Amino acid sequence: MDAGLDREWRRRALAFYKDCLPYLGDMARSGLPLALFALIIVGSASYAGLLERIPADFPAAALGTLLLTPALYWNPMRTWLQPADVVFLLPREAAMKGYLRRSWLHTLPGGLVLAAAVLLLYWPIRARVPADELTNWTPELLPALAAVLALKALAAAAAWRERQIAWSASRTALKLLRLAITVWLLYVWLEEHALTAAFVSAPAALLWWAASRLPKRIALPWERLIEEERRTESRYIRFFGWFTEVPSLQPSVRSRPWLSWIASRVPLRKRSTYTYLYSLSIARTELGGMLLRMTLLGMLCCYWLGESGWLDGWAAAACALLFLLIAGLQSAALTGWHRHVVWRHVYPLPESGRLRSAAAVDRGALTVVAALLWLAAGVPLLAAGLVAAPAAAALLAAVYVLLRPRRLLKRQQREDEED
Amino acid sequence: MSEFQAGAEVLQVKGLTGGYSPRRPVLHELDFTVRAGEMMGLIGLNGAGKSTTVKHLLGLMAPHRGEVKIGGTTLEADPERYRGSYAYVPEAPVLFEELTVEEHLRLTAMAYGLDEKRYAERRDRLLEEFRMGPKRGARAAHLSKGMKQKVMLMNALLAQPALYIIDEPFLGLDPLGIRSLLDRLTEERAKGAAILMSTHILSTVETYCDRFMLLHGGRIREMGTMDEVRMSRGAEGDTLEEIFYRVVEESDADGRGA
Numbered sequence: 001m002d003a004g005l006d007r008e009w010r011r012r013a014l015a016f017y018k019d020c021l022p023y024l025g026d027m028a029r030s031g032l033p034l035a036l037f038a039l040i041i042v043g044s045a046s047y048a049g050l051l052e053r054i055p056a057d058f059p060a061a062a063l064g065t066l067l068l069t070p071a072l073y074w075n076p077m078r079t080w081l082q083p084a085d086v087v088f089l090l091p092r093e094a095a096m097k098g099y100l101r102r103s104w105l106h107t108l109p110g111g112l113v114l115a116a117a118v119l120l121l122y123w124p125i126r127a128r129v130p131a132d133e134l135t136n137w138t139p140e141l142l143p144a145l146a147a148v149l150a151l152k153a154l155a156a157a158a159a160w161r162e163r164q165i166a167w168s169a170s171r172t173a174l175k176l177l178r179l180a181i182t183v184w185l186l187y188v189w190l191e192e193h194a195l196t197a198a199f200v201s202a203p204a205a206l207l208w209w210a211a212s213r214l215p216k217r218i219a220l221p222w223e224r225l226i227e228e229e230r231r232t233e234s235r236y237i238r239f240f241g242w243f244t245e246v247p248s249l250q251p252s253v254r255s256r257p258w259l260s261w262i263a264s265r266v267p268l269r270k271r272s273t274y275t276y277l278y279s280l281s282i283a284r285t286e287l288g289g290m291l292l293r294m295t296l297l298g299m300l301c302c303y304w305l306g307e308s309g310w311l312d313g314w315a316a317a318a319c320a321l322l323f324l325l326i327a328g329l330q331s332a333a334l335t336g337w338h339r340h341v342v343w344r345h346v347y348p349l350p351e352s353g354r355l356r357s358a359a360a361v362d363r364g365a366l367t368v369v370a371a372l373l374w375l376a377a378g379v380p381l382l383a384a385g386l387v388a389a390p391a392a393a394a395l396l397a398a399v400y401v402l403l404r405p406r407r408l409l410k411r412q413q414r415e416d417e418e419d
Numbered sequence: 420m421s422e423f424q425a426g427a428e429v430l431q432v433k434g435l436t437g438g439y440s441p442r443r444p445v446l447h448e449l450d451f452t453v454r455a456g457e458m459m460g461l462i463g464l465n466g467a468g469k470s471t472t473v474k475h476l477l478g479l480m481a482p483h484r485g486e487v488k489i490g491g492t493t494l495e496a497d498p499e500r501y502r503g504s505y506a507y508v509p510e511a512p513v514l515f516e517e518l519t520v521e522e523h524l525r526l527t528a529m530a531y532g533l534d535e536k537r538y539a540e541r542r543d544r545l546l547e548e549f550r551m552g553p554k555r556g557a558r559a560a561h562l563s564k565g566m567k568q569k570v571m572l573m574n575a576l577l578a579q580p581a582l583y584i585i586d587e588p589f590l591g592l593d594p595l596g597i598r599s600l601l602d603r604l605t606e607e608r609a610k611g612a613a614i615l616m617s618t619h620i621l622s623t624v625e626t627y628c629d630r631f632m633l634l635h636g637g638r639i640r641e642m643g644t645m646d647e648v649r650m651s652r653g654a655e656g657d658t659l660e661e662i663f664y665r666v667v668e669e670s671d672a673d674g675r676g677a
Binding site: 008255263268269270272273276277280281283285331338341342343345346347348349350 | 430475477478479498500501502503506507513515516517518522525526528529531532533534535538558560647660
């Protein structure tokens with residue numbers, strides 16, 4: 001391997017982790033370790049309780065597939081590549097093999113550990129369910145573990161090949177094929193005899209490999225790797241942003257036509273200018289994606305808790321409010337956006353209008369989030385005849401959403417004055 | 420359409436001294452006007468003070484001394500009227516990554532208070548003129564640098580303000596884009612718009628601008644029509660380029676240069 005490139009890889013990796021260190025300190029001080037510790041204690045206690053109640057006909061293989069698929073499918077890669085590299089490293093592309101191998105090997109162990117951890121955590125559930133009625137076979141841990149690790153390594157290699165595909169339609173198709181194959185193989189390995197599973201795995205892997213040979217590939221997809229690196233880095237910074245002040249980032253943008261059409265409903269008039277801008281911003285940037293994921297996850301949790309009627313429905317109500325609060329923390333970032341663009345000074349519009357619009361868009365988004373969370377929690381509770389908890393949740397959520405804009409505006413004005 | 424009579428002073432700059440620090444002014448006592456129906460070229464070497472001048476006009480920097488009026492008002496007196504009287508095209512395109520070409524136009528229409536009918540007419544015309552019709556739904560992140568610059572120009576032209584402040588408009592534009600821009604600026608001027616255009620392309624200034632102003636070391640070294648400047652510099656038949664070099668050299672020689 002080119003010694004200079006090797007040194008550069010190590011320098012960049014070290015610089016990244018060095019940059020992360022102060023944030024880790026802030027995270028530790030934020031009480032996160034304590035919260036995690038509490039979560040582990042409570043989690044393991046309720047997990048043990050859950051195991052006792054698993055029925056004999058529980059679809060354990062399906063649950064295992066659901067849990068393991070993300071761990072196997074998701075294969076990030078840190079290359080530390082930057083936009084300037086297309087000028088300075090591109091001429092050395094021929095020597096980049098070692099550099100990229102280092103990147104690949106850097107991320108793979110973490111992925112293997114994660115996949116193994118998910119399998120080991122899940123395995124008690126699988127072991128509880130007796131032998132399959134049809135096959136009369138209970139899979140054993142060691143072959144399953146070996147298979148999961150092998151599949152993970154193959155998936156990481158496949159993900160690299162996908163990055164090389166030149167056309168985005170082919171890349172998406174190949175990713176979908178890999179997802180389908182991963183789901184199928186996991187299910188087979190958790191349900192069938194190891195020999196049977198090995199027998200179907202080989203042709204499935206070959207099928208994917210043959211399909212991946214069809215579209216045109218780029219030996220080193222510079223632009224894709226640079227973009228991926230930018231996204232990964234911004235994900236880290238956003239994560240640290242939950243605990244401390246972080247540098248502002250270029251938002252990563254997605255089209256989301258099914259969401260951004262809402263902005264086209266904003267009437268064409270002067271006082272709605274910033275409402276239009278912020279509606280598009282929230283719909284297309286990562287903030288919208290995050291709110292969406294948070295809402296879906298929250299709805300799922302609320303529904304489960306609502307269905308179980310735990311603590312007379314108060315658990316579901318608390319869950320809905322908790323997710324609403326987290327969504328509120330996230331979307332508060334909106335008022336700080338577009339603070340430093342030149343157009344703020346050029347447009348013939350009063351500055352107060354910008355903040356008011358940001359707060360209005362924030363309130364609109366949170367109203368939708370609150371309504372969806374409440375529906376997921378409230379409908380099963382009301383159906384079970386529990387009224388007090390959903391009513392209280394609705395009242396508290398409404399108070400939060402209604403009072404929030406004033407607090408947001410005050411905070412932003414204070415920050416602006418400090419600037 | 421400009422609300423100003425031809426010849427009315429849309430931009431008035433009086434005794435403008437400014438810069439980032441009051442102890443080190445970059446601009447010294449600038450006095451100039453741009454009238455309705457007039458195109459004024461702003462030329463000078465890198466670091467001459469062109470961008471700082473533009474920033475003062477936009478109200479992004481506060482003058483140490485002097486006054487800037489656009490549309491008859493200062494920024495402090497009536498910010499909305501002041502800002503509604505000009506459109507600005509920066510040197511490097513500044514677009515919202517999450518908005519498409521058409522959404523940028525709609526945003527500008529909202530900011531400048533256009534109604535739906537006028538917006539639709541001007542949008543369609545601009546998309547056609549700048550050959551951006553096929554790109555109307557493309558997000559800014561997916562546009563080439565030249566296309567981004569076109570979007571900036573289209574936004575300025577959509578607003579049809581009394582004054583255009585345009586900083587290096589030709590960077591990254593293809594030949595057809597340059598032609599479209601110059602044709603449109605000429606047309607806007609004929610309709611009564613005032614235009615202040617900062618550029619390094621001297622031949623364009625010579626051909627298209629009614630007057631020009633040569634900045635060097637933060638001071639106005641020459642200002643007027645080509646004929647007036649030729650008269651004052653005493654060289655008939657000289658091109659703007661020749662005059663430019665002479666003025667810069669003379670300013671440096673007498674110790675007043677950048």
